[in-house]
Amino acid sequence: MVSPYRRVLLKLSGEAFGGGKLGVDPDVIGGIAAQIAGVVASGVQVAIVTGGGNFFRGAELQTRGMDRARADYMGMLGTVMNALALQDFLEKAGQPSRVQTAIAMGQVAEPYIPLRAIRHLEKGRAVVFGAGSGMPFFSTDTVSAQRALEIHADVLLMAKQGTDGVYDADPRTNPDARRFDELTYDDFLARDLKVADATAVSLAREHQLPMVFFDLGVDGNIARVVAGEKIGTILHA
Numbered sequence: 001m002v003s004p005y006r007r008v009l010l011k012l013s014g015e016a017f018g019g020g021k022l023g024v025d026p027d028v029i030g031g032i033a034a035q036i037a038g039v040v041a042s043g044v045q046v047a048i049v050t051g052g053g054n055f056f057r058g059a060e061l062q063t064r065g066m067d068r069a070r071a072d073y074m075g076m077l078g079t080v081m082n083a084l085a086l087q088d089f090l091e092k093a094g095q096p097s098r099v100q101t102a103i104a105m106g107q108v109a110e111p112y113i114p115l116r117a118i119r120h121l122e123k124g125r126a127v128v129f130g131a132g133s134g135m136p137f138f139s140t141d142t143v144s145a146q147r148a149l150e151i152h153a154d155v156l157l158m159a160k161q162g163t164d165g166v167y168d169a170d171p172r173t174n175p176d177a178r179r180f181d182e183l184t185y186d187d188f189l190a191r192d193l194k195v196a197d198a199t200a201v202s203l204a205r206e207h208q209l210p211m212v213f214f215d216l217g218v219d220g221n222i223a224r225v226v227a228g229e230k231i232g233t234i235l236h237a
């Protein structure tokens with residue numbers, strides 16, 4: 001595989017880990033880990049940001065009466081569980097890996113140290129970033145854009161479960177929804193599309209970081225998108 005990218009940041013939402021349910025689905029994570037191992041073996045450096053929606057989302061807990069910041073910390077801890085699950089399956093797939101978290105938890109992960117993360121990537125290790133930004137009121141989409149910029153990734157790959165790109169309406173509820181092959185950051189923001197949060201897209205726009213939305217539900221799609229195949233929606237200036 002010849003990739004146009006040297007280093008990629010892959011955002012895996014919590015939905016991807018749970019296979020649509022609460023908790024983690026070992027079969028699903030095993031498949032994702034094997035794909036990541038294949039991409040690293042082809043010479044592309046891969047860092048991953050894990051979401052946590054398969055455990056908790058702060059905004060949802062808030063509607064049920066919890067303090068938002070505390071609920072967001074619960075959400076962040078969920079992302080760490082996903083990061084550890086992914087690390088386990090990466091190691092099983094023969095792929096050396098490191099987890100770095102934005103909230104210190106020395107027994108299970110390294111602290112987030114960008115230069116060290118880059119060094120790991122250069123040595124052929126996959127690096128999994130957990131605990132989001134460590135700050136309530138943010139999302140893992142925004143953290144993905146920030147981490148991609150800080151480690152100098154060439155592209156931010158937004159893996160979606162069962163959705164093959166960005167649509168002008170929700171394709172799950174609207175059969176007339178139209179998919180975009182490409183879209184400018186401005187268009188995305190003007191249409192108020194919900195497939196990624198606006199803060200993440202604004203950050204990408206400000207720094208001209210390309211974002212690609214693609215379907216994780218099709219086996220082999222991580223390698224395809226890394227190879228530059230046009231299988232989803234690309235967001236650019």
Ligand code: UDP
Binds near residue numbers: 050058132135
């Ligand atoms: N979260 C947070 N700060 C961050 C990242 C995440 O507070 O920097 C919390 C927030 O409550 C969020 C939850 O962690 O709802 C899980 O992350 P997210 O919803 O982004 O996961 P995904 O939708 O990708 O599964």
